[in-house]
Amino acid sequence: MLIYWASDTYSITLFGHTYFKFFPQGFYNTFxxxxxxxxxxxxxxxxxxxxAINGLLYILYTIISGAWRELVPQRKSFKEAWQxxxxxxxxxxxxxxxxxxxxxxxxxxxxxxxxxxxxxxxGLAIYKPVQFNTITWLCGGYxxxxxxxxxxTIGYVFFFVIHIVQVILAGWNNFRSVISGFEVVNDTPKPxxxxxxxxxxx
Amino acid sequence: MKNNKKPxxxxxxxxxxxxxxxxxxxxxxxxxxxxxxxWQKLYHAPKEIPGITAGAKAPLRRALNKTELFFRNFxxxxxxxxxxxxxxAAKNVRHNSDIGVKGYFVVDDWKLQVQxxxxxxxxxxxxxxxxxxxxxxxxxxxxxxxxxxxxxxxGLKMIDFIEHFGLAEETKLAYVGMATPDKQYYVxxxxxxxxxxxxxxxxxxNGKPLPVNHGAPLRLIIPVKYxxxxxxxxxxxxxxxxxxxxxxxxxxYDYYSGL
Numbered sequence: 001m002l003i004y005w006a007s008d009t010y011s012i013t014l015f016g017h018t019y020f021k022f023f024p025q026g027f028y029n030t031f032x033x034x035x036x037x038x039x040x041x042x043x044x045x046x047x048x049x050x051x052a053i054n055g056l057l058y059i060l061y062t063i064i065s066g067a068w069r070e071l072v073p074q075r076k077s078f079k080e081a082w083q084x085x086x087x088x089x090x091x092x093x094x095x096x097x098x099x100x101x102x103x104x105x106x107x108x109x110x111x112x113x114x115x116x117x118x119x120x121x122x123g124l125a126i127y128k129p130v131q132f133n134t135i136t137w138l139c140g141g142y143x144x145x146x147x148x149x150x151x152x153t154i155g156y157v158f159f160f161v162i163h164i165v166q167v168i169l170a171g172w173n174n175f176r177s178v179i180s181g182f183e184v185v186n187d188t189p190k191p192x193x194x195x196x197x198x199x200x201x202x
Numbered sequence: 203m204k205n206n207k208k209p210x211x212x213x214x215x216x217x218x219x220x221x222x223x224x225x226x227x228x229x230x231x232x233x234x235x236x237x238x239x240x241w242q243k244l245y246h247a248p249k250e251i252p253g254i255t256a257g258a259k260a261p262l263r264r265a266l267n268k269t270e271l272f273f274r275n276f277x278x279x280x281x282x283x284x285x286x287x288x289x290x291a292a293k294n295v296r297h298n299s300d301i302g303v304k305g306y307f308v309v310d311d312w313k314l315q316v317q318x319x320x321x322x323x324x325x326x327x328x329x330x331x332x333x334x335x336x337x338x339x340x341x342x343x344x345x346x347x348x349x350x351x352x353x354x355x356x357g358l359k360m361i362d363f364i365e366h367f368g369l370a371e372e373t374k375l376a377y378v379g380m381a382t383p384d385k386q387y388y389v390x391x392x393x394x395x396x397x398x399x400x401x402x403x404x405x406x407x408n409g410k411p412l413p414v415n416h417g418a419p420l421r422l423i424i425p426v427k428y429x430x431x432x433x434x435x436x437x438x439x440x441x442x443x444x445x446x447x448x449x450x451x452x453x454x455y456d457y458y459s460g461l
Contacts, residue, residue, distance in 0.1 A: 038257065038258065038453065038454030039258070042259070042266055043262065045266060046261075046265040046266075049265075049269075129461055130282070130460075130461045131273070131278070132276070133281060133283075142342060142350060176223065179230045180226035180227070182222065
């Protein structure tokens, strides 16, 4: 996050009136940010490597393991995601059938990869706008690259918060399966030949 | 994924579940712990030993230097900063800092001191520099603080300067150092950035002689670097194979600060 900015321009201002400041003074004071620009930049330029390498390894893993099949949205996912949302908000009773991930998850988990790629590209565009001027141009210029980079970061914050809330709501067994990679389902007597095994989720 | 060990008893499903849970949660806890300890170590890491660079946490400085080495591979004289038409240049050019250009100073008495590799010092007047072909550039000046501004500068190209004053031998060294006459502000530049075709010793801003607060009579405009390297009021230029002292690198900023 670009919160170490010494020149804070992150606000919504129309006709000279500032309606919303993303980072009010209290935010800076709480996190002890002022006068730490160099430190913030140094952290940023170290952690960019972790994020980039981690992202690349993750993508490679999903491709090699075939896990991408569970993650990439299907044609029906976009319609179903809406039903999942209504279900999660307790507006709709039934969730559409799913495999490992539901339609909303498929979209979210693929979107986050695209976002990560976007952060990488806009990051390079901001970091080396002369050496990578083609990338900067592709991002719509220096300003546009900065704005996209910032919006994506806000996106991660939302993704993170929603994700954590969802994991808490989904309960312990779901969390356990996230860590261990398998889910314990108690009521399957294992019939070997069944044309359509009953779907039982959670 | 079966535990087929010798004649031992086959594990029950429950045992398998327990065992796998134990392993995965063990790994999860260990990795979370490692991440936490690693972060704490980094966050409380001691500052680097002060030298040419100072003020950054030691591991972060190492990362900055390694990252510089990686990204310098992409540097090329063919990569030029984007230029704009003169009309787009800011009329009120942002003035961000006075370090090195404070206090009493007679612009007319100014002479540029260039130290050659032999140790010989040559003095150059502003008229000698003005007599050479002028190069103009309108580009987006970028500051580490996050702001940027399209500015219009005119002056002598660094490569023309080097050629005219017979400094070809000096460009074989790795770094250029520049300092203000009062030695309060100083920058170190890697040679390839210093002799980049868009690096200019500027004596004009918006088509007029450089104002005092922007570094009269001569300042550095180096578009392949952040603003912190664009030294105002150049007093001396020297060449070396080691990194020359750099004002901001001494207080925690990246030495390279290239764009």
